Amino acid sequence: MKSPVSLCTGITYDRSSIQQWLESGHNTCPATMQVLPSKDFIPNLTLHRLISLWIQSSTLRPGSNSPKLLPAISEVRAKLLMERIESQSCVDSLSKVFEFVSCCEENRRFFVRFDGFVEVITGILRRKCVEIEALEMTVGILDLISSENGVKERLNKLILKSNQESNFLPAIVFILQNGSLDSRVKSVRVLDSLALDSESKRRISDSQDLICILLQLLQANSSQSLNDAVTSILTTISITRSIKSRLIENGVVEMVSNSISEKSLKLLATLSSCSEGRSAISSNTKCVAGVVDKLLKASNTATEDAVVVLWSVCCLNKEEKVREAVVKGNGVTKILVIMQREGEGTVKMMCRDLVKAVRTVCKDLCLGSYETRTTHIRPC
Incomplete structure (x- = not known):
């Protein structure tokens, strides 16, 4: 610790x-x-x-x-390191800063409070012809300090609220294409942390190259940590129907179906809010089975996302084969358990609707007279 x-x-x-x-x-x-x-x-x-x-x-x-x-760095030493970074993006100087801020929270706060530090570091991503090592070190530093108080807002203002985002995003794309696995994960996380409002999310989603690279990384399925980071940013920027439609047309539902995680459940819940998303999920039996399997096995938030997905495809789209998949995966019992533990709210309402929706295919279960408002699960 x-x-x-x-x-x-x-x-x-x-x-x-x-x-x-x-x-x-x-x-x-x-x-x-x-x-x-x-x-x-x-x-x-x-x-x-x-x-x-x-x-x-x-x-x-x-x-x-x-x-x-690591020993404390004096303000004079810190200023000298920043001057070197600002003048030539020296990998050695960046490495020293990265090692220092990696050490502890106090060190991160020291540099974040240092006048001009955030501006100097972000400036590296806007330069041309910067070596990959310097770019990787830069996103590593930004990933470490982004959780410090006020840093996300400062980065957002510096990068996505200025006229410099056109220079910044190509650097991220370059790292995603040529960087190590670790730097790719950090790059996506930094990007996600910058998407604080609808304008920022729109600017990110408008970059066709970036979206294509993110989808390629997700399709490659090379690492769960990278998959989770990519899925998270795609969920974050899916704020309009056009963005959701673009992701669905590029097969994002099929991609996340290969390995259903808590992050992918959030993305599926977001996509299920539009008809194209519900159709894509309904037509993918592996996806539906994976969502049913995650019920009660994930966190409460992820379980709620799974309920939203199933409710959307069973009750809004009314797909018979999806209802059959829910029953086949023992989804009814899981839904009843969730319904029992939930207080009055949207999730419990959706569970009630789901139980009613699957009655028609539950020939082997005694749900014909089951009252969905009861507070206990009646044994079969």
Whole structure:
């Protein structure tokens, strides 16, 4: 751990790890699986001091291979590094900054607060003929600092709210085509973090080259982390029917059907809001089966997305073969369990509609007289 924090359950985690868990849609404590009444966490100062003492003592032991905290960089040193980066995008200087901000949250805050730092780093992505190593290091730094307070807004203003986005997006495309797997994931994550409003999302979606590359990466299915990052950005920018239609026409439903994840459930739920999306999902039996299989196996948020998808294709499109697929995958039992645990709300309403919709194909189940407003599941 580098920055230990405790949840309301009393369990301590590393800050970056638990933030990733909560931001991915989970509302439980990973260790106890208790539903969290609050997602707030507090620093575990005692453990933090113990970790610092351990690191200090381990670095003094002969032959120790324990990780060392980097020494603080003075403002003069930081200014010199930025001047070198600004003048020639020196890979060595970028590497030193990346190593420093990778070390801990305090180091990231130091550079983020440093006057002109964010502007200098983003400027590298707008230059021409920059070596791939420098570009990869740049997106690595941006990925690390983007979670710091106010950075996303500053980056958005610098890149997508200015006249420079036409120079920025080609650099991202170049990394996606020629960079390492890790830098590709980071590039997509940085791009996703910039899409803060409808204007930014539109500017990203207007880049034909970028969308084509993202779809190619998703089709290649080379890495789950990359798939999740690409699926997330595609969900983020799918704010208009034309964008959804473009993705559907390019076979995005078939692509995500190869491996249904929580991120792809969110994208499918978004696409199911239009008739083209519902038709594409309905015609893909593997996709429907994958969605049914994910019921109750994913986080609450992802399970709700799965319910939205099934409700859209079963109740709006009224596809008989989809209803049969739901029954075949033991979807009825899962839907009843979800309906039982949900309070009054949209998800419970959709579950009721789903139970009614599949009655016609549930010949082997005793649902003929089942009352969907009951609060318990009647045994068959």
